[in-house]
Amino acid sequence: MKRITRRTMIAGTALSSTAAFLPFKFAIAQNRPIKLGVMLPYSGTFARLGKNIDDGLRMALKENGNKLGGRDVEYIVLDDESNPAKGAENANKLVARDKVDCLIGSVHSGVAMAMVKVARDTNTMLIIPNAGVDTATGEACAPNIFRTSFSNWQVSHPMGTAALGMGHKRAVGVSWQYAAGQEQVKAFAEGFASGGGKIEKEIYLPFPAVEFQAILTEIAGIKPDVVYAFFAGGGAAKFVKDFAASGLGRSMQLVGSGFLTDGTLEAQGDSAEGLQTTLHYGDELEIPKNISFRNAFKANTGRDADVYAVQGYDTGQLLLLGANAVGGDFSAKQKLIQSMESATIDSPRGAFTFSKSHNPIQDIYLRKVVGLSNKVIGVAAKAVVDPARGCSMAT
Missing domain, CATH: 3.40.50.2300 (Response regulator)
Structure with missing residues (x-):
């Protein structure tokens, strides 16, 4: 057996105390x-x-x-x-x-x-x-x-049912041609169709294109009751302004998920007034x-x-x-x-x-643009759980 000295006893005690409370690798990582x-x-x-x-x-x-x-x-x-x-x-x-x-x-x-x-x-x-x-x-x-x-389904599906509650029967969906746009339009369509609504057409354009005139002309020819749009950021600002300038708002209602008006109201100005959206947040x-x-x-x-x-x-x-x-x-x-x-x-x-x-x-709110605010006017759906289709952890 090795001789135990006072020095080795003190050193051993210090090391064992440290090891008991803090793994060596983690102690280094903490630095x-x-x-x-x-x-x-x-x-x-x-x-x-x-x-x-x-x-x-x-x-x-x-x-x-x-x-x-x-x-x-x-x-x-x-x-x-x-x-x-x-x-x-x-x-x-x-x-x-x-x-x-x-x-x-x-x-x-x-x-x-x-x-x-x-x-x-x-x-x-x-x-x-x-x-x-x-x-x-x-x-x-x-x-x-x-x-x-x-999830895209979570914020868009409730607008489909909300649009039915507004009395609409025929709809067109429009967005960019990428996952978010397609999923949001299809989720709206799912909610809208569940109560007997009809989706006349889904229209997409490449991301991040913002030339909307051809699309607005096509929508005018279809004559739906309601247009569901998913755009965000600069694209959302321009679409809402172009839609208002086209005069289509006199014969059909524009709705969307809340990204259509969140962070964009200042740029949209009066064009967004009264626009209704669904989202998990409202300014006020x-x-x-x-x-x-x-x-x-x-x-x-x-x-x-x-x-x-x-x-x-x-x-x-x-x-x-x-x-x-x-x-x-x-x-x-x-x-x-x-x-x-x-x-x-x-x-x-x-x-x-x-x-x-x-x-x-989370709750999904129904909001209405009032000035520069997305004012909550109701709850479109309570405690919404995304269906998580295909997720093995959800089964």
Whole structure:
């Protein structure tokens, strides 16, 4: 046996005490910040949307000392340019080169699906703060993927039933030719047809084209009761203005999911007045959390909050709940995921929980544009759960 000296006894006691309370590898990891790979559009059609998500995310973490589970936070920001062709390459850079602990993104559904593939392949945590592509929490669902926004079905299907309640029987759907546009139009059509409504035609144009004259002429020839449109950002601003200028509003009603008017009302001006949409958020929700959030966002950015800011903020809240539960150890993935699955988010939209596919379970509001506000005039559907078609976790 080796001789035990006072020095070796003290050293051994110190090492065993440290090991008992803190794994060596984790102790080293604690010396570096948690890396968040934020992949959003900071240029192009969706630039303003990306900026508001980013600012909302940072505000949530700033309210908690800019720490996650006691660790500092490092933002590694990448402009995805709303370009799906670069999506996988960009996401892989964040994971392989920058060694991020969590991916956050994006707005464009095509980009988000590229991020979903990378997250699944590398088992990297991914939080989607906007893109509503149904597949992300449907066929491609995974334990390490969460969404803090909505699914396309979730915000569009209720407008189909709401349009029936307005007395409409014949509809046309119009959007860009990509996953979000097609899924939203089809979800509206599903809700509309469920009560006997008829979809006369679905019309699509390439993303991000904003030359709408030919489409408006085609709609005029069909003469529907109601037009359902999905556009966002600069495209939404222009479509609403062009629709109003065409005079079609005198013979048919324009409706949409809330992205048609969120973050775009100032640019749309009087063209948007009275327009009705469905969404999981409304500017003037009389919820204490919403009032305090909007005041804080305005003070921090000088801008009014919108749904994108809310979704960024709630992404930060989900990160905080998960990271605090594991003491900042993102390698404790099972416990991290379990804590996020059971989370209740105190959101400006109203408190929500997560479905088995990791999509929010939330109320969908009916809103009406009044001046520069999306005023909530009712609840189109309560506690809506996305059907998560094809998700093995939801069965």
